[in-house]
Amino acid sequence: MTETETPVPIVDFRLFLNGDKAEKETVARQIDEAFRDVGFVYLKNHGVAQDMVEQCFEWSKTFFALPLPTKLLAPHPPGGSHHRGYSSPGLENVTQHTYDEAELSTLRKTTPDFKESFESGNTTDASQPNIWPPDTALPGFRTFMEAFFPHCATLIHHLLSALSVALGVPDLAPTHAQSLFQLRLLHYPPIAVEQLREGRKRINAHSDFGTLTLLWQDGVGGLEIQDPREEGRWREVRPLEGGVLVNVGDLLERWSNGRWRSTVHRVGLPPAKGVREEREGGKGNGGEGEKVVGDRYSIPFFATADPETVIEALPGCWVEGREETKRFEKVTAEGYVRMRMAALYE
Numbered sequence: 001m002t003e004t005e006t007p008v009p010i011v012d013f014r015l016f017l018n019g020d021k022a023e024k025e026t027v028a029r030q031i032d033e034a035f036r037d038v039g040f041v042y043l044k045n046h047g048v049a050q051d052m053v054e055q056c057f058e059w060s061k062t063f064f065a066l067p068l069p070t071k072l073l074a075p076h077p078p079g080g081s082h083h084r085g086y087s088s089p090g091l092e093n094v095t096q097h098t099y100d101e102a103e104l105s106t107l108r109k110t111t112p113d114f115k116e117s118f119e120s121g122n123t124t125d126a127s128q129p130n131i132w133p134p135d136t137a138l139p140g141f142r143t144f145m146e147a148f149f150p151h152c153a154t155l156i157h158h159l160l161s162a163l164s165v166a167l168g169v170p171d172l173a174p175t176h177a178q179s180l181f182q183l184r185l186l187h188y189p190p191i192a193v194e195q196l197r198e199g200r201k202r203i204n205a206h207s208d209f210g211t212l213t214l215l216w217q218d219g220v221g222g223l224e225i226q227d228p229r230e231e232g233r234w235r236e237v238r239p240l241e242g243g244v245l246v247n248v249g250d251l252l253e254r255w256s257n258g259r260w261r262s263t264v265h266r267v268g269l270p271p272a273k274g275v276r277e278e279r280e281g282g283k284g285n286g287g288e289g290e291k292v293v294g295d296r297y298s299i300p301f302f303a304t305a306d307p308e309t310v311i312e313a314l315p316g317c318w319v320e321g322r323e324e325t326k327r328f329e330k331v332t333a334e335g336y337v338r339m340r341m342a343a344l345y346e
């Protein structure tokens with residue numbers, strides 16, 4: 001697939017990082033357009049060293065390859081309010097705006113996500129302290145994750161500055177000054193193609209609930225986004241070597257009064273090259289000769305505004321003086337995120 005065929009526009013961020021005022025404005029406008037149109041953008045030359053990204057994937061592979069009892073030395077606490085540590089397959093189940101307990105419980109049993117994850121956050125985040133495996137279990141893992149985090153946080157701050165330029169509002173980066181963000185390592189184990197064909201997903205359809213998400217992906221593919229113009233149609237988003245995918249979350253959709261879209265996405269069957277024939281005994285739960293989709297690794301980095309930030313239509317996103325043009329109720333960043341997280345875990 002050539003660059004122009006992807007449903008997600010590709011923007012060269014170098015001109016925002018190093019350009020003059022006019023060049024910054026051009027990049028800001030391109031991101032604004034992408035967010036208005038599909039809610040996703042691919043950035044090239046985003047300023048995060050490729051070497052760091054590659055190392056992060058290596059650490060992720062090494063971590064998930066550990067025996068389960070070792071991974072469970074850093075267990076994700078029960079409930080959705082402390083989102084740190086290791087979640088084994090099936091523990092987290094993503095849903096889209098379902099809050100009823102009985103319904104959630106049924107969904108967890110009938111449509112589990114096929115993934116395991118490890119979450120860490122800012123070392124300064126007192127409300128959600130990090131949960132690391134003992135250093136002896138995986139020496140260097142914690143040090144690396146703590147070092148990678150600020151690289152991603154810096155890119156988030158630059159993106160917020162670009163969005164402020166697009167709207168002509170004061171810099172939004174200070175609203176995220178505490179960087180209470182979340183770095184997530186995700187591993188989708190091999191799975192039989194048949195299971196994904198039957199409608200199961202590696203991660204179910206959802207929108208992200210913070211402001212911005214960076215998504216680093218390996219080359220396997222399988223990410224799909226809902227077509228903004230054709231409800232019910234899914235569009236494949238192929239990985240872009242050296243690029244980072246950025247998407248709008250619900251909080252930013254609310255903040256922009258719907259100008260920027262928080263697009264629903266999911267991970268399913270990748271294009272044919274990610275599928276292989278299992279010869280001996282089928283890791284994907286089926287038998288010999290079944291078609292299996294190999295491992296997939298991705299690294300989302302979720303940003304949200306500082307907890308007390310009041311999220312209501314930004315200037316330029318509503319008709320000044322006409323309150324009725326505001327589409328969403330005022331919320332605090334913290335209030336909204338807590339409500340969404342509580343639905344993730346039993």
Ligand SMILES: O=C(O)CCC(=O)C(=O)O
Pocket residue numbers: 186203208215217223265267298299300
């Ligand atoms: O693995 C992916 O590519 C997507 C992950 C995702 O959407 C999420 O964790 O919110």
Ligand SMILES: [Fe+2]
Pocket residue numbers: 206207208265
């Ligand atoms: Fe997501």
